Amino acid sequence: MREGTRKTLFIFTLLVFAFFYIPILVLMVFSFNDSKIGTVWTGFTFDWYIRLFSNSQIIDAAFNSLFIAVVTTIISTVLGTLAALTLHRYGFPGKRTVGFVFYIPVVIPDIVLAVALLVLYSFLNVKLGLATVIPGHVVFATSFVILVLLARLAGLDRALEEAAKDLGANEWHTFWKVTLPLIYPGILAGALLAFTISLDEFVVAFFTTGPGSNTLPVLVYSMVRRGVSPEINALSTILILAVVFVIAIVGWRMNKMNKQEGEV
Amino acid sequence: MNRRWGLAANITFLLIFLAACGGANESATTAEEENNTNQQELADELYFFNWGENIDPEILEDFEKEYGVKVVYDTYSANQEMITKLSSGTVSYDIVVPTDYFVQQMIEEGMLQELNMENIPNFENIEGEFQDPSFDPENKYSVPYLYGSIGIAYNKEKIDKPDSWDSLWNPEYKDHVTIQETPREGVSMALQKLGYDINEPAEETLAEAKSSLSDLKKNILAYDSTPADKLINEEVWIAQVFSDQAGVAIGENENIDYVLPEDGGMLWMDNFVIPKTSKNKYTAEVFINYMLEAEVSKKLTDAIPSSNPNAAAKELMSEEQINDPASYPEIPEKAVFFEYLEPTELGKMNQIYKEIKVE
Amino acid sequence: MIRNVRAAYLMLSPTLVWLLIFLVVPVGMIAVISFTTNLGFGGILYEFSTEAYRLAFSSLYAQAIWQSLWWSIVATVICGVIAYPFAYFIAHAGKWKNLLLLLVMVPFWTNLLIRLYSWIILMNNQGVINNILMKIGIIDEPITMLYTPFAVIIGLVYGFLPFMILPIYASIEQLDKTYLEAAEDLGANPVKTFLTVTLPLTFPGVLSGTIITFVPAVSVFVVTDLLTGGRLLMIGNVIRDAFLVEMNWQLGSAISLLLMILVLISIVVLMKFTSSEDDSSLL
Numbered sequence: 001m002r003e004g005t006r007k008t009l010f011i012f013t014l015l016v017f018a019f020f021y022i023p024i025l026v027l028m029v030f031s032f033n034d035s036k037i038g039t040v041w042t043g044f045t046f047d048w049y050i051r052l053f054s055n056s057q058i059i060d061a062a063f064n065s066l067f068i069a070v071v072t073t074i075i076s077t078v079l080g081t082l083a084a085l086t087l088h089r090y091g092f093p094g095k096r097t098v099g100f101v102f103y104i105p106v107v108i109p110d111i112v113l114a115v116a117l118l119v120l121y122s123f124l125n126v127k128l129g130l131a132t133v134i135p136g137h138v139v140f141a142t143s144f145v146i147l148v149l150l151a152r153l154a155g156l157d158r159a160l161e162e163a164a165k166d167l168g169a170n171e172w173h174t175f176w177k178v179t180l181p182l183i184y185p186g187i188l189a190g191a192l193l194a195f196t197i198s199l200d201e202f203v204v205a206f207f208t209t210g211p212g213s214n215t216l217p218v219l220v221y222s223m224v225r226r227g228v229s230p231e232i233n234a235l236s237t238i239l240i241l242a243v244v245f246v247i248a249i250v251g252w253r254m255n256k257m258n259k260q261e262g263e264v
Numbered sequence: 265m266n267r268r269w270g271l272a273a274n275i276t277f278l279l280i281f282l283a284a285c286g287g288a289n290e291s292a293t294t295a296e297e298e299n300n301t302n303q304q305e306l307a308d309e310l311y312f313f314n315w316g317e318n319i320d321p322e323i324l325e326d327f328e329k330e331y332g333v334k335v336v337y338d339t340y341s342a343n344q345e346m347i348t349k350l351s352s353g354t355v356s357y358d359i360v361v362p363t364d365y366f367v368q369q370m371i372e373e374g375m376l377q378e379l380n381m382e383n384i385p386n387f388e389n390i391e392g393e394f395q396d397p398s399f400d401p402e403n404k405y406s407v408p409y410l411y412g413s414i415g416i417a418y419n420k421e422k423i424d425k426p427d428s429w430d431s432l433w434n435p436e437y438k439d440h441v442t443i444q445e446t447p448r449e450g451v452s453m454a455l456q457k458l459g460y461d462i463n464e465p466a467e468e469t470l471a472e473a474k475s476s477l478s479d480l481k482k483n484i485l486a487y488d489s490t491p492a493d494k495l496i497n498e499e500v501w502i503a504q505v506f507s508d509q510a511g512v513a514i515g516e517n518e519n520i521d522y523v524l525p526e527d528g529g530m531l532w533m534d535n536f537v538i539p540k541t542s543k544n545k546y547t548a549e550v551f552i553n554y555m556l557e558a559e560v561s562k563k564l565t566d567a568i569p570s571s572n573p574n575a576a577a578k579e580l581m582s583e584e585q586i587n588d589p590a591s592y593p594e595i596p597e598k599a600v601f602f603e604y605l606e607p608t609e610l611g612k613m614n615q616i617y618k619e620i621k622v623e
Numbered sequence: 624m625i626r627n628v629r630a631a632y633l634m635l636s637p638t639l640v641w642l643l644i645f646l647v648v649p650v651g652m653i654a655v656i657s658f659t660t661n662l663g664f665g666g667i668l669y670e671f672s673t674e675a676y677r678l679a680f681s682s683l684y685a686q687a688i689w690q691s692l693w694w695s696i697v698a699t700v701i702c703g704v705i706a707y708p709f710a711y712f713i714a715h716a717g718k719w720k721n722l723l724l725l726l727v728m729v730p731f732w733t734n735l736l737i738r739l740y741s742w743i744i745l746m747n748n749q750g751v752i753n754n755i756l757m758k759i760g761i762i763d764e765p766i767t768m769l770y771t772p773f774a775v776i777i778g779l780v781y782g783f784l785p786f787m788i789l790p791i792y793a794s795i796e797q798l799d800k801t802y803l804e805a806a807e808d809l810g811a812n813p814v815k816t817f818l819t820v821t822l823p824l825t826f827p828g829v830l831s832g833t834i835i836t837f838v839p840a841v842s843v844f845v846v847t848d849l850l851t852g853g854r855l856l857m858i859g860n861v862i863r864d865a866f867l868v869e870m871n872w873q874l875g876s877a878i879s880l881l882l883m884i885l886v887l888i889s890i891v892v893l894m895k896f897t898s899s900e901d902d903s904s905l906l
Contacts, residue, residue: 009712010712012708013708017726019781020727022745024730026744027741035516037493037512037516039747040493056321079638080638082634083635087635089625091626091631092626092627093628098639100887103834103890107838108879109879111863111875112875115348116652120645120648121352122354138641139645147831147835150831152797154827155797155798185793185796185797189724189790189793192789196785200731200734206345211355212311212338214338216734220734220737222315223317223339224736226315226316226508227490227493228736228737229317232734236734239733240732240733244729247726254718258718342868344866348866445853486852497749607871614864614868618683622683622856
């Protein structure tokens with residue numbers, strides 16, 4: 001990249017990050033708002049943080065969401081990767097139909113899948129719990145993983161894999177040593193997407209979660225009639241600061257290592 | 265060979281998964297039979313499904329300590345959500361909290377158990393005028409929880425005191441008006457303004473209501489069920505609101521006041537009921553009784569801005585709480601509760617709202 | 624392309640079985656329900672009826688669908704224009720790229736409702752943006768941003784931008800620099816290199832991004848609820864209301880199925896126009 005282009009792009013990237021983070025800053029500021037009303041500033045308080053720590057409902061719900069998001073990410077990344085690799089690599093009868101099925105979760109309005117799953121569970125006489133949220137989330141997330149990965153695979157240089165095979169590596173070995181490292185950024189992007197979708201999904205979660213296993217988005221959505229409690233802002237503030245803190249530490253260490261390498 | 269084996273393994277895995285999801289509650293059917301016998305023992309757990317932000321969590325903790333029953337507490341944001349989930353048979357709760365006409369509907373659908381009032385002696389704490397409601401005569405199935413009204417919140421500095429719904433149509437208030445987002449509440453306001461019965465909508469009266477709402481559209485800033493923030497920052501001068509939203513707004517901005525219109529306004533009430541699928545009816549009744557204790561009910565009022573139908577609790581309240589214009593306003597004779605409507609009639613109201621929005 | 628039917632199906636089987644049980648079967652049930660008779664309040668009478676479809680084909684819903692499609696298209700185009708250079712920069716950030724990618728996603732791990740509340744605070748008539756603009760003196764009167772299609776677009780772009788960024792990133796990241804250098808060596812100017820080499824090579828990413836941004840955006844309902852004060856309708860609102868306000872499962876199912884068919888057809892058309900012999904597309 002030329003220097004001028006690079007600078008312009010850098011400024012542009014900063015602006016986009018500002019677009020992402022300004023609402024987050026507002027959200028953080030309002031975690032210190034003295035009023036329960038989420039959108040009018042009335043004064044400063046620490047109350048919501050104190051209340052948050054004694055509110056087991058919110059804390060439990062947050063852990064439930066995290067649990068579901070992690071399990072969903074693992075299952076859908078594995079399923080999605082397998083499916084994308086197959087679609088990319090093999091020709092087989094019925095491929096179009098299969099591809100069609102993989103598009104449905106992207107196209108389907110979330111409430112339809114939610115109600116459909118409720119009908120299914122009702123039909124099979126399944127009692128709802130925390131785990132019953134996972135199938136629906138995996139259905140959504142897997143399709144997104146597949147689509148992201150297919151985009152990556154489309155640009156994959158086949159020659160590298162074939163070279164490995166010519167050199168005597170078996171299929172399994174080729175996959176681990178050549179293919180996987182090549183598509184890894186695609187898998188990472190897909191997994192991030194799966195995690196993000198699951199963590200903040202509330203329609204499917206509401207209809208498929210059982211007693212005592214509210215997820216955080218379900219809890220937050222149920223607060224709408226009376227106004228969402230700023231305890232949620234407080235929780236989000238803590239979470240975001242924690243993640244950004246970890247990112248900053250990792251970044252700082254990487255920077256230091258870079259410099260040391262430079263000195264050597 | 266290989267492929268068939270793979271498929272079989274997959275299906276087995278999924279079946280195990282499904283079984284694991286359902287396994288925990290296998291004992292459901294046997295417990296239901298026990299229900300018919302008059303058990304007088306407290307269960308270990310009580311499943312309570314309530315509106316979001318509709319209780320002080322401390323009350324639940326106090327109950328747990330006093331009775332040794334763990335309360336499993338979940339929340340919903342609409343009656344319809346709760347009913348959809350319950351009627352699917354995939355969850356069972358011991359207590360849910362439907363609003364007035366949804367009680368009637370749940371009774372008609374056979375979803376509720378009759379209450380044993382011997383276990384709920386504190387029912388006498390409920391004010392006479394809230395006993396024996398039209399949606400559940402003689403309180404066979406339900407016990408009042410909290411109530412409120414739908415009326416007019418307005419800004420005293422910006423406009424004169426409104427006396428009827430008609431004030432919302434005042435062209436001077438253009439872009440400073442909000443009405444309810446839910447079709448039934450909005451259409452009923454128009455019906456009431458025109459002098460019709462909100463519980464008996466006819467084809468012609470609905471058509472009139474529609475053209476009236478379509479006139480109002482020019483004035484409307486938002487269709488908002490929770491306009492407290494907009495009232496507080498004075499973006500909105502006059503609004504059709506639930507009384508508890510008005511209460512919140514008054515608490516933050518002293519220019520705001522709340523009245524019920526001469527046309528009557530509407531009343532609503534949330535109620536405790538016990539679904540047929542509950543396995544712990546006795547425990548649920550003990551809990552309802554606990555909630556009706558004067559001190560407990562007073563504690564609820566301290567946390568939640570809705571009006572309290574509990575006379576004994578009212579005696580414990582502060583002057584300020586009793587005199588709150590939003591919680592205990594003058595209720596006109598003509599104020600009415602929403603009653604059960606045929607699905608087709610509700611469907612028409614929803615249609616009217618949507619048509620106005622895309623106009 | 625390898626033709627090994629057995630291996631292909633073996634690898635696909637876990638995903639297919641999962642989708643069969645938790646997607647195809649339940650959606651099939653919903654399709655059946657859309658042809659039953661509505662008893663009101665979620666009651667279903669298993670008697671054939673096309674009433675729901677008669678209702679679904681009203682001009683009201685056509686209007687709502689049209690608006691939803693239009694706003695989603697605008698939002699998707701804006702997302703694409705923002706996401707491409709952004710993803711390009713991140714993909715070329717060397718060691719930092721994974722951290723930067725994570726930083727993109729972190730805001731989306733907080734609840735959408737409270738993020739939209741933030742936008743209300745920023746955009747309302749007495750809000751932060753209007754205040755700043757008036758202080759600087761750019762405007763005298765507050766600009767109405769909430770309650771308008773502008774707010775819907777902002778909400779959609781904010782909500783779905785990462786869906787565009789991730790697939791584009793995944794395909795730019797593997798761009799072979801030798802191609803670009805070759806193009807430059809051959810004397811192509813940067814713009815020409817971009818248009819003739821970079822963009823075509825990363826097109827599958829743009830295509831995936833377009834689909835996973837556009838399609839979910841069509842059926843969203845929280846954005847219109849919160850940012851337009853319920854003044855505007857998207858088809859997502861209509862579907863949600865059919866299920867959750869009217870409890871008319873037949874109507875909700877019928878509108879949803881029609882919407883899905885419409886969107887699937889547009890994806891097929893999009894693919895037909897864009898894909899070459901390349902096997903990256905599914906349809």
